[in-house]
Amino acid sequence: MALPGTTGSAGTSGPAGARGRMPAWVWKLRLPRQPMIRHLVLAVAGGAVLFGITSAVGSYDDYQVAQIGFTAVAIAGLSLLTGANGQISLGQGAFIMVGAYGAGMVLVHTGLPVFVALIVGVAVSAAAGVVIGLPASRLRGPYLAGMTLALAIGLPALPLKYSSTFAGEQGLSINPLQPPGTVDPQRWLAWYVLLAVLIMLVLMGNLMRSRFGRAFKAVRDDEVAAALSGISVMRTHVLAFAVSAGAAGLAGGLRGLATGGVVPDAFSVALSISLLAGMVLGGTGSLLGAWWGAAILVYAPQWATSVANSLHLRQGQGSNLALLFYGVVLVVVVLLVPSGVQGALRKLAGWLAQFAGQPSQLAGVSTGTVVHKGEEGP
Amino acid sequence: MQRFVDLTLNGVTYGMIYAVFALAIVLIWRATRIVNFAQGAQAMVTTYIAATLVEHQANYWLAVVVALASGLVIGGVIERVIVRPVEKGPVLNPVIVTLGTLVALEALAGIIWGGGLRSFPAYFSQIGVVVGKHRLAFSHFDIYVLVAIVSVMVLLVLLFRFTPLGLRMRASAFAPEVARLLGVRVGRMLTLGWALAGVVGALAGVLVAPKLLLSPNFMDAVFIYGFTAAVIGGLDSPLGAVVGGLATGLALSYVGGYLGSTLEALGALAMLMVVLMLRPQGVFTRVTSREV
Numbered sequence: 001m002a003l004p005g006t007t008g009s010a011g012t013s014g015p016a017g018a019r020g021r022m023p024a025w026v027w028k029l030r031l032p033r034q035p036m037i038r039h040l041v042l043a044v045a046g047g048a049v050l051f052g053i054t055s056a057v058g059s060y061d062d063y064q065v066a067q068i069g070f071t072a073v074a075i076a077g078l079s080l081l082t083g084a085n086g087q088i089s090l091g092q093g094a095f096i097m098v099g100a101y102g103a104g105m106v107l108v109h110t111g112l113p114v115f116v117a118l119i120v121g122v123a124v125s126a127a128a129g130v131v132i133g134l135p136a137s138r139l140r141g142p143y144l145a146g147m148t149l150a151l152a153i154g155l156p157a158l159p160l161k162y163s164s165t166f167a168g169e170q171g172l173s174i175n176p177l178q179p180p181g182t183v184d185p186q187r188w189l190a191w192y193v194l195l196a197v198l199i200m201l202v203l204m205g206n207l208m209r210s211r212f213g214r215a216f217k218a219v220r221d222d223e224v225a226a227a228l229s230g231i232s233v234m235r236t237h238v239l240a241f242a243v244s245a246g247a248a249g250l251a252g253g254l255r256g257l258a259t260g261g262v263v264p265d266a267f268s269v270a271l272s273i274s275l276l277a278g279m280v281l282g283g284t285g286s287l288l289g290a291w292w293g294a295a296i297l298v299y300a301p302q303w304a305t306s307v308a309n310s311l312h313l314r315q316g317q318g319s320n321l322a323l324l325f326y327g328v329v330l331v332v333v334v335l336l337v338p339s340g341v342q343g344a345l346r347k348l349a350g351w352l353a354q355f356a357g358q359p360s361q362l363a364g365v366s367t368g369t370v371v372h373k374g375e376e377g378p
Numbered sequence: 379m380q381r382f383v384d385l386t387l388n389g390v391t392y393g394m395i396y397a398v399f400a401l402a403i404v405l406i407w408r409a410t411r412i413v414n415f416a417q418g419a420q421a422m423v424t425t426y427i428a429a430t431l432v433e434h435q436a437n438y439w440l441a442v443v444v445a446l447a448s449g450l451v452i453g454g455v456i457e458r459v460i461v462r463p464v465e466k467g468p469v470l471n472p473v474i475v476t477l478g479t480l481v482a483l484e485a486l487a488g489i490i491w492g493g494g495l496r497s498f499p500a501y502f503s504q505i506g507v508v509v510g511k512h513r514l515a516f517s518h519f520d521i522y523v524l525v526a527i528v529s530v531m532v533l534l535v536l537l538f539r540f541t542p543l544g545l546r547m548r549a550s551a552f553a554p555e556v557a558r559l560l561g562v563r564v565g566r567m568l569t570l571g572w573a574l575a576g577v578v579g580a581l582a583g584v585l586v587a588p589k590l591l592l593s594p595n596f597m598d599a600v601f602i603y604g605f606t607a608a609v610i611g612g613l614d615s616p617l618g619a620v621v622g623g624l625a626t627g628l629a630l631s632y633v634g635g636y637l638g639s640t641l642e643a644l645g646a647l648a649m650l651m652v653v654l655m656l657r658p659q660g661v662f663t664r665v666t667s668r669e670v
Contacts, residue, residue, distance in 0.1 A: 135651045141469035142413035146605045154643030323485035330478025
């Protein structure tokens with residue numbers, strides 16, 4: 001949520017000096033060119049702002065910041081898959097589940113530190129991504145969507161079937177993190193989650209700017225041309241699937257830590273589709289957009305519940321209203337604003353820059369395009 | 379042996395339901411090259427409408443007719459209002475838009491009818507027929523299901539093969555530009571195709587509902603099985619959809635019977651993965667080269 005704010009400092013000064021000249025230093029404000037360093041700078045700046053937010057707000061809001069964090073990394077994974085590689089997955093919820101069980105089993109059965117459990121969760125989930133990605137690499141659009149939908153519907157049955165291993169319907173219960181000293185547990189959780197998520201996002205951002213990221217996009221744009229240039233289409237598809245699943249796995253492990261348990265019910269088809277809604281809403285293909293999408297996904301159920309109360313709907317209709325909202329969002333955004341929040345911001349920044357009489361270089365800098373230019377359509 | 383026979387019979391009945399649902403998916407795919415992910419949700423809504431009528435003492439047949447009619451309307455409206463603007467764009471847009479429709483319809487159903495489980499009446503007895511000494515897993519209701527589905531399939535074949543309307547629909551799906559030049563209202567034909575698919579899906583809904591329990595997402599699994607069936611058949615072939623439906627029904631019945639019913643959806647996933655690995659174009663279609 002706060003990330004674009006930090007990087008948008010030049011953009012936000014736009015409205016103030018709309019017609020007049022901007023102070024000269026604004027135009028000199030530029031991020032380092034080297035992707036690795038730029039991503040680190042962005043992550044540290046974003047982390048600092050989020051750190052500030054978590055220190056300022058109460059315990060409950062800290063918990064929500066943690067929720068936004070792990071939701072954002074799951075959406076970012078999906079966004080990388082769909083935006084950069086052009087594959088669609090409705091199985092992101094299932095991969096979150098794999099990561100949650102992977103990390104949860106390590107935490108429950110061994111005394112290993114939490115970060116090791118999280119890494120195991122990522123690894124297991126990425127491996128599952130390879131298994132699903134292999135047949136998926138031969139599929140296009142609707143076929144892939146249907147197969148991953150089958151995954152999302154089918155997988156939650158597995159812990160119920162093998163309930164002795166996976167603790168069945170009750171699920172695994174996971175001990176909360178132990179904060180050092182007098183730090184509030186929720187605040188510590190938020191910090192822990194944000195650190196893990198930012199590390200993952202920096203890695204993903206670097207990947208996108210590497211040989212592999214370019215291969216993703218080449219395959220997305222034209223498979224035949226990519227293959228002629230010596231890129232293995234299948235390997236690229238599988239890699240994108242594995243990275244996306246790995247990000248979901250991290251989200252799963254962190255979710256388990258935050259909620260104190262892993263239950264099969266939590267990983268429904270609705271979760272997968274809501275992540276898709278978050279991605280489309282934030283802006284497909286944009287890692288920064290994932291934060292917008294995540295914030296909306298975390299706050300939407302609350303707004304929906306209060307709307308449901310004010311409409312005097314039956315008890316428990318808040319979740320349905322939130323789902324209705326996601327559904328309408330998916331339709332409306334694709335029909336009307338295909339580039340999502342991040343794309344709209346980028347356009348706004350470009351427009352402001354033009355208005356102030358400066359060339360469009362600001363557009364790229366002010367909204368901090370971490371990954372690449374947004375897609376026209378998902 | 380008895381168990382195997384029962385599972386087979388059960389598989390045939392479910393298979394026919396998946397087949398007719400797959401047919402709805404194929405109808406839309408042939409017309410617009412889109413998989414309608416909201417197909418199951420549309421059928422869920424029409425089934426809820428029928429259930430509400432039956433609960434208000436309406437005649438079963440009236441309820442079924444109303445369900446089919448509302449399937450027609452919902453299918454047509456969704457094509458015209460939501461899908462038409464994305465029909466020409468990137469491949470993923472229709473997927474996302476129909477998924478959004480799916481979620482929105484399920485949420486609306488939850489708000490209108492509540493999230494709890496409901497039963498739907500079977501007009502005929504659901505107790506198995508006795509043959510010799512054995513009570514088979516095959517009831518009068520199952521016979522009704524088979525008769526209803528086969529007659530709908532025959533009607534569809536008659537429509538597409540032997541009526542001018544069917545010819546126009548096939549022409550719009552096969553060569554939209556030429557059809558338009560020859561005076562066919564292609565847009566209307568597409569809407570009609572979606573509406574027809576809505577009717578077929580609605581039929582699948584009222585036929586499968588007595589076997590399952592009604593809830594806002596009760597058609598999710600049926601959609602996936604129908605999709606599996608359609609993919610096995612190659613998404614393009616109505617005959618393939620029927621054969622794929624029977625294959626899916628039988629396979630999932632054995633999976634459910636011998637391994638546990640919770641694994642049926644994973645079984646469908648496994649079938650999809652195997653078919654798509656070995657023959658991504660499906661079993662019933664000719665190989666086409668990919669466009670550059």
